[in-house]
Amino acid sequence: MKKIGIDYFHCRERFLALPGVREVRKGPYRFAVAPGPAQDYLAEHFAEADRMIRDGAHAKESWESSASLWTVPGGEKIFVKRNRVHGFEYTFKYFFIPARAFRAAVNAQRVEEAGIPTPRVLAAGEKRFARFLLAGYLVTEALTNARDLMSYVIGRPDAPAGMPAIIRETARVAAALHGHGFYHGDLKLVNLYRTGDDAPCGVWDLDSAQLFPGEVPHELIVRELGRIVSSVLIFAEQNPAFPDDFFDLPRVTRDLLDAYSEWAKTPAPSEVMDIARIRWLNKRKLRFDYGGQHA
Numbered sequence: 001m002k003k004i005g006i007d008y009f010h011c012r013e014r015f016l017a018l019p020g021v022r023e024v025r026k027g028p029y030r031f032a033v034a035p036g037p038a039q040d041y042l043a044e045h046f047a048e049a050d051r052m053i054r055d056g057a058h059a060k061e062s063w064e065s066s067a068s069l070w071t072v073p074g075g076e077k078i079f080v081k082r083n084r085v086h087g088f089e090y091t092f093k094y095f096f097i098p099a100r101a102f103r104a105a106v107n108a109q110r111v112e113e114a115g116i117p118t119p120r121v122l123a124a125g126e127k128r129f130a131r132f133l134l135a136g137y138l139v140t141e142a143l144t145n146a147r148d149l150m151s152y153v154i155g156r157p158d159a160p161a162g163m164p165a166i167i168r169e170t171a172r173v174a175a176a177l178h179g180h181g182f183y184h185g186d187l188k189l190v191n192l193y194r195t196g197d198d199a200p201c202g203v204w205d206l207d208s209a210q211l212f213p214g215e216v217p218h219e220l221i222v223r224e225l226g227r228i229v230s231s232v233l234i235f236a237e238q239n240p241a242f243p244d245d246f247f248d249l250p251r252v253t254r255d256l257l258d259a260y261s262e263w264a265k266t267p268a269p270s271e272v273m274d275i276a277r278i279r280w281l282n283k284r285k286l287r288f289d290y291g292g293q294h295a
Contacts (some may be wrong), residue, residue, distance in 0.1 A: 012098035015105045015124060028134070031125030032102070041072045042123045042139060049125065049137045052080045069142050077142035078122060083207065085133045099126035099136025100207045107182070107206040108140075114180040116173055117195075117202030119143055138207075143195060146202070150190035153235045160242050163232070164255070169201045170228055171259035177203070178264055181212040183220045188231035222267045225260065226275035229253050234280070237287050247288040249273055249281070 012032065016023055020035030024043050031046040033039050045052075056068030059079065067081040083100065105124040112118060119140035127134045149166060153159050170192060177184060184191070185208035192201050210220075229252055236242045246252075253273050257266045277292035 009097050011102040011106045012124075015102050018109070028127045028129060029125060030128070031123050031137070032105070033123040034105075034121055036120070036122060037074065038072050038076055038078060038122050042078075046123060046125060049080055049082065049139070050135075053082055056080065069144075077144060079119065079140045079142040081138045081140075083136045083138075085135065095131055095133070099124075099133055101125065101136035101138040103209070104138050104206040107209040107211065110180055110182050110211055111177065111203060111206065114176045114182060116176055117200060118206065119202075119204055143193070143202075146193040146195050148190045149192045149194070149201070150188070150231070150235050152194075153189055153232070154238045156239075157241045159236070159239055160246060163236070163246070167232065167252070167255050168259040171256050172263060173201050173203060174224060174228065175260050175263035178216045178221055178224070181214060181216060183210045183212065183216045184224060185209050186227065187224050188227055189235055190231070218267065222271045223275055223279070225256060225267065225272045226279065229256055229272060230276040230280035232256075233276075233288075233290065234284065234286065244288075247290075249276065249290045 015021060016032050018034070020039075022033045022039065022043055024031050024033060024046055026047040029047045029049070031042070033042045033046065052070040053066050053068045056070040058066075058068050060067040060081070063084070063086070065081060065083045067079060070078050070080050072078060081101075101124040105121045108118050108121045119142075121138070121140050123137070123139040125137040127137070149170070152162070153166070156162075170189070173192065174187060184203065184206070186205065187203070191205045192203055194201055216224075229249070232252055233247060233249065236246060250269065250273065253269050253276070257269055257272065260266050274292065277290055281290045282292060
């Protein structure tokens with residue numbers, strides 16, 4: 001049976017209960033706006049979120065989601081993201097539960113409690129026709145100087161020398177999150193970022209995360225660590241600076257778990273390697289063979 005986090009159904013109410021959060025509604029739009037310098041602007045212009053995405057500096061565009069940078073009066077840049085709902089399964093599911101943007105907003109608070117940087121949430125909202133969810137919206141501060149770890153691993157010739165520190169820092173972030181009952185759900189290098197070479201790692205893209213009142217279930221920890229391992233190998237394959245002997249699944253797994261063990265109990269390396277192979281490595285055309293059979 002799939003594990004479901006504690007804020008799956010009540011995330012909107014939990015976010016609205018935070019100090020200073022204001023609820024605003026207009027037509028099909030319903031938003032919760034957090035306190036801060038942009039609160040008054042967003043409380044007045046929240047129903048223009050689609051225009052901000054259309055006319056802003058485009059940051060992401062796909063069938064599932066769109067995002068843009070928008071400048072509010074005073075010069076502050078904000079990041080506005082819209083997730084669409086498609087297909088009968090998701091239409092039916094979100095008939096009963098809030099848009100996942102509200103989950104991301106609550107999840108961000110837990111990340112901050114764990115001491116891990118994440119973009120500050122400014123607002124979360126949804127657009128519905130009757131009770132049918134059409135789109136969810138998340139507005140955060142714009143980290144214009146942030147760079148995800150994927151671009152570091154793929155794009156820099158000195159990346160191989162920096163990988164021990166990257167793996168150690170990634171393990172620290174994962175252990176801190178898990179220790180606070182936080183399961184990211186897609187903790188690959190593109191969802192970890194730094195604002196400078198010596199800055200601590202932060203985490204973003206919290207839409208799929210789940211919160212637990214105690215420990216994160218063992219099988220989810222295994223999956224999270226396997227996702228990190230697979231992303232290290234997949235992205236490193238795209239940088240010719242990495243020597244062939246780097247692409248050793250047992251060694252990368254051992255390095256990650258050795259670092260993780262400084263802060264938390266580690267699963268068996270075989271569990272992490274198996275899930276990395278089955279879910280990610282064996283489903284892609286890669287240069288190196290990481291063993292095991294295709295799922």
